Amino acid sequence: MAESRPPPRPHRGATLNRQSSRFALPVRDADGDWLDMQEEVDGAAPPLRTTVTVETPRTIISRNQSPDVGFDRSVNPYRGCEHGCIYCFARPTHAFHDLSPGLDFESRLFAKPDAPALLRAELAKKGYVCRPIAFGTNTDPYQPIETEWRITRACLEVLVEFGHPFTITTKSDRVVRDLDLIAPHAVRGLAAVCMSITTLDPRIAMTLEPRAPAPRRRLAAVRRLVEAGVPCWVSIAPVVPQITDTELEAIVGAAAEAGAGGVFFLPVRLPHEVAPLFRAWLDTHFPDRAAKVMATIQSLRGGRDNDPDFFSRMRGQGPWGDLLRTRFAIACRRHGLEHRRMALRTDLFRPPAGPQGELF
Template identity: 55%
Template sequence: MEQRLRPGIEGRGAQSRNVPRRFGLASRQDDGDWLDQIEVQDGPPVKLRTTVTEEHPRSILSFNTSPDVPFDRSINAYRGCEHGCIYCFARPSHAYLDLSPGLDFETRLFAKPDAARLLRETLAKPKYQPKWIAMGTNTDPYQPIEARYRITRQVLELCLDVRHPVTITTKSDRILRDLDLLTQLAQRNLVAVAISITTMDARLSGKLEPRASSPAKRMAALGVLAKAGIPAHISIAPVIPAITDEFMEVLIEQAGDLQVGSASWIPLRLPHEVAPLFREWLSVHYPERGDKVMSIVQQIRNGRDNDPGFFTRMKPAGVWADLFRARFRLACKRAGIGKAEIDLDCSQFRRPDLSGQMRLI
């Protein structure tokens, strides 16, 4: 496919649209009419603009039976993410919309403004049993368009009203805009927050996750949350061999100085289209180091770019993986940071009123 976009696109993570092959879309690569239509919809290739489409699903709470994640239900208020993290494992989900996991994922976004109403309807069902809801497990609930739509805030308001536990994972200090709600939820043991930081190098972050909050702002936000009594967790995710792993110790040390309670790390995952997108990113930003990075990735992933198996996808193997684990444990011990243990209170839950009226007490 002829490249319509120059490499090194400023302010974006992906360097192309990377047409997915899993759904029979590869034949479009030579479809000139389709490529022309891209320009009609998005404008000239060098002028990438973010668009948002409102989506109105029938339900908002997603359930899973995955044996290697600590939650069984989640809410994703948005599809796609403007943060543009090149390593984001959620990128392939855009292929289900007949869109590219590359640039479309970070420029053609979808918002679900009915999320709080739909959640209220689900929580009101007589058979519903509360267990903490995870937010930010796919796309970021505090990406820039949250300032306009405030969907995450509406969900938190509902959770506070009905006393339902919730966890949040984000790469944005915008979460502090909801500090009032988070503080009230924390006082009732109804919330835990994880902020993901990959590096303390602002320039590197600008390449990896170009529209996420700066690492310094994210670290500062962790400190504010911890000081406010909100269970705060630093997630070093992902750890990219020979790119970001050198920052593991300093991230944990700084988090410990801020009294952050727990930490975790997740190795780089490259499912489906993320692998070629990441390789392309390496060829643009680290051409001299790309082979080394992918060699280590394959060594911890049983010789492949990605290991999709349950349990093993979260637990890399081999000498490099053992080294990362040892470094992480030692850094946490030095910083006085423990392992994350989510134990939120489900006993306070009170079924909502479908009239939508909030309680005064």
């Protein structure tokens, strides 16, 4: 008998909220009590409220040594993301907190208000070598709770104060609220923004990225950033075959029209707990093509739901991977866009004085 799927939560991405068993954490088994039929007992799933817990890490700069990633350090002001993008490869990180990578990831969030002070302290450490700090590499720094917590902005203020370069990746037009910080820094060659746009269809966006700003608002943000002198790229990440891949050329064209300096794409990745969440999402929102979508993804991923290998995980394999790259290259040539890295200066960095220097 096929497994029954719970109804989708209003304005949420995941349809499931199962715990992960990857870390030997206890997982609740069905035992015949009312919790097994909670959705049926309570009727339609009620709206899920977002909660925010304060997290107090000891350090804030995360280091990265992956050879296929263009940055070696990042700052994540938040854990979890209310945008609810069903494909988000950061979802499995919630399992470390004994929380579900499903609905918990997008509704039970963590904020790090000590991040600006920690950042200042780490920049002041003896021997610190300046390289661009990336924001938005794990969860979105401009998700809705940034409006209240403003941790991302406070971190940017620290970096601006000391001439430290940074990049921002986001799918939110909230980034333009910090143009007063970003634009002058960008003029000095110290800041760049990458706007993530996966679809131009608002109906697809409503289920794929339910709490992210609409695509038209993101394109408007690209225009605002470019007009303010901020180098801005567009990331078509991920491309979901059989759902958004037909829009590849249209998104490249829209990015060029908005003034983006470059564009790149990545095929969808489904690591660890993301794969079953994505399959459940397909069964709910695209049951007519769910099998076709997964077959194409597996074609891109060497017969698996996910390819974890460096370099190939970013490109995709086989005929589908070749086709996407060819289409993308033709679209970029047609619109005069090049694939080039965001090159930022590091020579303007002046470290904080540190505790000893503040005595004089």
